[in-house]
Amino acid sequence: MDQCAKQHAIRAENLTKRYGTARSGEVTAVDGVSFTVAAGSVTGLLGGNGAGKTTTISMLLGLLLPTSGTVEVLGVDMVRHRHAALPRMNFSSPYVELPHRLTVRENLTVYGHLYGLKGVKRRVEELAEHLELTRFLERPSGGLSAGQKTRVALAKALLNRPELLLLDEPTASLDPDTADWIRTYLERYRLESGATILLASHNMLEVERMCDDVLMMRQGRIVDRGSPSGLLARYGRTSLEEVFLDIARDRAGAENANREAADAAE
Amino acid sequence: MPPSDAAVPVYANPAFSPRRVGAMVLRYWYLLRGSWPRFLELAYWPTMQMILWGYINQFMASSSAWVAQGAGVLVSAVLLWDVLFRGQLGVSVSFLEEMWSRNLGHLFVSPLRPVEWVTALFGMSLIRTVIGVVPAALLAIPLFGYSLFDLGLPLAGFFANLIVFGWSLGLVIVALILRYGMGAEGLAWIVVFMLAPVSAVYYPVSVLPGWLQWIALSLPSAHIFEGMRAVLFDGTMRWDHLAWAVALNALFMGLCSAAFLYSFHQARVRGALLQTGE
Numbered sequence: 001m002d003q004c005a006k007q008h009a010i011r012a013e014n015l016t017k018r019y020g021t022a023r024s025g026e027v028t029a030v031d032g033v034s035f036t037v038a039a040g041s042v043t044g045l046l047g048g049n050g051a052g053k054t055t056t057i058s059m060l061l062g063l064l065l066p067t068s069g070t071v072e073v074l075g076v077d078m079v080r081h082r083h084a085a086l087p088r089m090n091f092s093s094p095y096v097e098l099p100h101r102l103t104v105r106e107n108l109t110v111y112g113h114l115y116g117l118k119g120v121k122r123r124v125e126e127l128a129e130h131l132e133l134t135r136f137l138e139r140p141s142g143g144l145s146a147g148q149k150t151r152v153a154l155a156k157a158l159l160n161r162p163e164l165l166l167l168d169e170p171t172a173s174l175d176p177d178t179a180d181w182i183r184t185y186l187e188r189y190r191l192e193s194g195a196t197i198l199l200a201s202h203n204m205l206e207v208e209r210m211c212d213d214v215l216m217m218r219q220g221r222i223v224d225r226g227s228p229s230g231l232l233a234r235y236g237r238t239s240l241e242e243v244f245l246d247i248a249r250d251r252a253g254a255e256n257a258n259r260e261a262a263d264a265a266e
Numbered sequence: 267m268p269p270s271d272a273a274v275p276v277y278a279n280p281a282f283s284p285r286r287v288g289a290m291v292l293r294y295w296y297l298l299r300g301s302w303p304r305f306l307e308l309a310y311w312p313t314m315q316m317i318l319w320g321y322i323n324q325f326m327a328s329s330s331a332w333v334a335q336g337a338g339v340l341v342s343a344v345l346l347w348d349v350l351f352r353g354q355l356g357v358s359v360s361f362l363e364e365m366w367s368r369n370l371g372h373l374f375v376s377p378l379r380p381v382e383w384v385t386a387l388f389g390m391s392l393i394r395t396v397i398g399v400v401p402a403a404l405l406a407i408p409l410f411g412y413s414l415f416d417l418g419l420p421l422a423g424f425f426a427n428l429i430v431f432g433w434s435l436g437l438v439i440v441a442l443i444l445r446y447g448m449g450a451e452g453l454a455w456i457v458v459f460m461l462a463p464v465s466a467v468y469y470p471v472s473v474l475p476g477w478l479q480w481i482a483l484s485l486p487s488a489h490i491f492e493g494m495r496a497v498l499f500d501g502t503m504r505w506d507h508l509a510w511a512v513a514l515n516a517l518f519m520g521l522c523s524a525a526f527l528y529s530f531h532q533a534r535v536r537g538a539l540l541q542t543g544e
Binding site: 062065083087090096098110114115117123159161 | 274275276277278279281283285286288289290292293296297300301363367368369371372373374375376377378379531534535536537539540
């Protein structure tokens with residue numbers, strides 16, 4: 001692995017995704033995006049609905065082929081050689097559920113074997129214990145509550161102890177207590193494993209709490225990036241939600257606020 | 267309790283992993299064993315078909331010289347036809363299980379490769395076919411005094427060719443569903459019946475009009491049913507028909523695999539792997 005790959009878990013260059021054809025009408029979901037994600041960081045990917053977050057994550061996972069541009073994950077070209085990176089990464093989304101009719105143990109066992117784990121049974125039981133799922137192991141995944149399903153999805157995402165974890169709204173539709181539990185767990189995982197986490201979220205408090213770096217997307221482009229505190233200072237706002245609204249609504253106020261913040265600093 | 271910081275030991279990541287194939291077979295097996303109605307359904311239709319055609323066979327044997335010459339010809343035909351049908355359905359339904367559960371996104375961000383998945387679909391199809399057809403074949407022995415296994419060694423060749431042809435059809439259906447979405451789901455249950463008239467299941471190819479005979483003989487299934495009748499009526503093994511079936515199967519499998527791989531690639535272009543579902 002070269003030095004660059006060690007520094008950056010993700011490197012995207014001019015990443016573009018267009019759907020449709022010129023005849024049927026083309027839609028540009030991601031428009032020439034370039035960014036890097038530092039190894040070991042927690043990076044937030046923010047943007048309104050349709051901003052291009054899920055499309056970007058799909059390309060990072062190799063599930064979706066870019067129209068143009070390159071994407072490297074853990075030093076691997078995801079368009080051509082994604083199978084070299086996939087055993088070292090994982091993904092969780094509340095919108096991509098595990099098979100409902102299989103029990104939690106069956107689902108985790110299948111994925112444990114898919115990731116080539118040795119001692120799958122032991123690993124499943126270890127994760128079930130950590131994620132407080134032991135008493136649900138023999139229950140069908142479809143019969144669990146939203147919070148339990150999220151923990152099962154997280155267990156699946158951590159089976160292979162990934163170096164890179166891609167999370168699409170990991171606490172969506174969870175009550176505050178469960179959501180806080182998940183965030184704490186992820187923070188511990190990151191601290192103890194040194195893993196990189198890319199987090200797409202609409203929960204600004206979650207992003208402020210967890211992320212070292214934030215990528216702001218609008219209409220398929222990255223329109224700003226920085227640490228949560230850096231963004232607050234630059235936009236002259238007191239919460240990331242206000243910054244998000246400034247960017248999502250393309251407010252002139254965003255520029256004014258930015259200028260005022262610069263003046264005040266002088 | 268914090269997560270363990272011990273490294274997770276893993277096996278090597280080969281280009282083709284029997285372990286991952288086994289994991290997918292296990293996934294479909296878990297689904298099957300978790301529902302006895304599904305299990306029962308697998309054997310139900312072949313058994314009902316066998317009973318129906320068994321009585322027709324008995325009646326025809328007393329009123330048709332042709333049927334009378336080949337003991338159990340219609341029972342053999344319906345059981346072997348079910349090998350083809352169940353072979354195709356085994357691939358298509360296992361694939362549809364992933365679509366219904368919206369699981370493709372998880373599967374293809376794991377190290378699973380398309381060829382391993384397809385191998386697992388074939389493996390599960392074989393298991394489902396055996397569960398479906400063998401009980402019906404065994405039941406035919408006490409009910410009608412006819413054993414499909416009396417076909418002897420040729421039966422293995424007939425079975426293998428029919429199930430492989432079923433897999434090819436299953437792959438095309440998977441490719442079409444990947445391309446057109448769940449709107450094409452119904453194809454899984456109807457496509458094989460388009461081939462029934464030209465597969466010459468219950469009658470010889472010679473019954474068909476000349477132009478249709480060419481179409482029939484371009485299908486592996488017609489050669490297999492002709493071969494089956496040669497064994498039952500003449501007690502001879504028609505190696506020429508078997509050779510044609512093998513060659514045509516190789517051709518169909520090549521074409522259908524290419525169609526599947528193209529469709530899978532296009533699904534990655536369109537983002538269908540993450541979005542497809544009910």
